[in-house]
Amino acid sequence: MTADLSTEQARERIRAAYDPTLLKQAGYVLVEALADHLAGVQQGQGPVLPWQAPEDLVCEAAEVRDQIPPAGTDRAALVDRFRQLLATMLEKGLNLHHPHYIGHQVPAPVPIAGWFDAVGSVTNQCMAIYDMGPWATAVEQSMVRRLGEQIGWRVGEFAGLVTHGGSLANFTALLTARNIASPDGWEQGVTADGRMPVLVVHSDAHYCVARSAGMLGLGTRNVLRVGLDSQRRMDPNRLDELLSDLRKRNRPIVATVACACATPIGAFDPLEAIADICRRHDVWLHVDAAHGGCACLSARHRHLIAGIERADSLVWDAHKMLFVPALCALVLYRNAAHRFEAFRQDAPYLFDPSAPGMAEYDSGMRTVECTKRAAAFGLWGVWSMFGPQLLADMVDVTFDMGRLLYEKLLAAPDFEPLHEPECNIVVFRHVPSGWQNMAPERLGRFQLELRRRLIQSGDFYIVSTNLEGIGALRVTIINPLTTPRDLDQLLDALRAQAARMLSDSTS
Ligand SMILES: Cc1ncc(COP(=O)(O)O)c(C=O)c1O
Structure with a gap:
């Protein structure tokens, strides 16, 4: 009897949380409040950052958190509670749409991109295998294809994926390069033949590159940094010398990592010269174009990345210069044959051997993530509304x-x-x-x-x-x-x- 009553109360609470009318009414509140907030912020009203000491803010968030309305609170009161929580969120955050926000490589995104992301979140369109998120998969692959074409490749010849940020994207591409450089590395470990492979990188490469070397079991000491020229670009002559020396000593080379552009001052590497050298030494060329990949969309700035289409792999963050909300980062492989090289897995509960063709569309085969947020909705939505x-x-x-x-x-x-x-x-x-x-x-x-x-x-x-x-x-x-x-x-x-x-x- 007691159990039935508590079950009924539990059901009641669950019904209230899933009430579509609550969603609708809160949605109206949300749309009004966000649009008004952005209208003010975009005109430069209010502070860019409402600075508060971190621990004060944690206490405040906990205090707000604990003002939970009692069970049975009516819908109108829940909408009010939502309004209050929303107002707090908007009041406390960093205002990236303020014209005085010129900080990190994180953009003021095209606002409407957030609505597409919201659809994905509310309906939880996640990915791992195709049928978990068919539209999310289709959207992602449509953008991979379109952006790969923009790089200068032909659909069908290249491949790619979207992952959660530039750091994970670089790691994924470098894992692919490592597995190609050490074909037994996944099973045997990278030093199975007694020779530790090295990663040859731009001296100013983002810290995630050295971190990837740590995670890949290469060791950060085996990250060899190529000297820079006076404009902080990778010096092709020094790259050539280093690769010649490594080849002479028979050291396995995972990849050369060039930057388009490097984080500190936004310097773009001479990719044509670097690609020539990598080809001559038969070394995988990875280009971290997290920030500067966008140049291929601009007739005026495309010259900055001339030669990028010769990269074996590249990373391009849409949540930087394609102005969509975090996180949406692309990994692209020039040769589609490399698309499954990063990972091996044994997961019969997930991947269906009776439909091997489906693997093409199972994102989990190519990414660190198993369940993955549908990260490309915002990009696809903005592209579809406004064009490149x-x-x-x-x-x-x-x-x-x-x-x-x-x-x-x-x-x-x-x-x-x-x-x-x-x-x-x-x-x-x-x-x-x-x-x-x-x-x-x-x-x-x-x-x-x-x-x-x-x-x-x-x-x-x-x-x-x-x-x-x-x-x-x-x-x-x-x-x-x-x-x-x-x-x-x-x-x-x-x-x-x-x-x-x-x-x-x-x-
Ligand atoms: C060149 C470059 N690569 C990678 C990253 C890391 O990207 P994320 O912050 O999305 O992990 C950054 C971040 O600024 C970057 O500038």
Whole structure:
């Protein structure tokens, strides 16, 4: 009897949570609130980052969490609770659509992309095998094909997949390269024949590349870094020397990892020259184009990645310069024959041997993930609504803004650009008057403190970095709504913040 009653109460609570009318009413609240929020943020209203100390925020989130409405709360009260939670979420987050957000390589996404993702989330269209998410699979493969064509390949000859971020994408491609370089490596381990393979990488390669070497069992000590030229691009001559030496010593080489572009200052490697060298030494060429793959959409910037179509594998993050919400990263293989090389598995409960043709469409055969979020809905939705021209426009506008910022920095006596940008990543320092001869270490520390104070003020969101060991300011103009006026305001905001710091330190 008691059991029946508690079962009935449980059923009642479950019904309330799955109530489609609740979903509809909360949905109206959501649409209104998000659209109003973005309208304000996009016009620069409110802080970019509503800074709060992390532990305070954790306590606040826990406090809000615990105000759970009692069981049996009516629908209207649940909608109110939803409204309140939503308002808190919007109030507390980083506002990437604010024109003063020019921080990490994470964009202000095309907002409507989120609606496509929401459909995938609400209906939980996940992937592993084709029939778990047929439309998710179709959408993903349609984008893989379209973007591979944009790289310069022919449908049917190349293959690819979408995974959760550039780090996992690089790992997956490098695992494929490792398995090809050491065909017994998956079963026997990579040193089965006593020779440890090496990974040859751009000196400024993203940290996930060395991390991949650790995860692949190669060891980070077997990551060999190729020297850079004066523009921080991989030096093809030094690559040639290194590969010649390795071949002479009979060391197995997993791959050369080139960058398009490298994270620190957005330098694009000379891919044609690098591809020639890799071909001559018979070495797999992997191009980390997480950020710069987008250049192939722009007639004006395509030259930056000339030769990319010669890569054996490449990584391209749609959640960077294709302006869709995180995470959506592509791994592409020039030769479709390599599409199943990364993983081996024995999972009869999942993969159906009676339909081997289906493996082509079972994402779990090619990715680290078994269950995988349908990550390409946003990209497919934006592409289908606006076409590739919108993406090309956003690449051009943001790359142009990088150039413009550089020109403004050059013209300002109290700023020092540290390189000539090739894209929308710009690294520089503020050198207040009287600081021209300051010790570099102190000037560097000053940049880091300046950045921290600036972001905590809520006025701008930028990042800091180290160049040659000395602190610097770094921006990625990855919000296509940022205008030249915002860049002037950035320089003024940095000056004002620096003046306050200096007066604080003397008072
Ligand atoms: C060149 C490059 N590769 C890989 C990554 C890692 O991508 P994710 O943050 O999606 O893992 C980044 C991140 O900024 C990057 O700049």
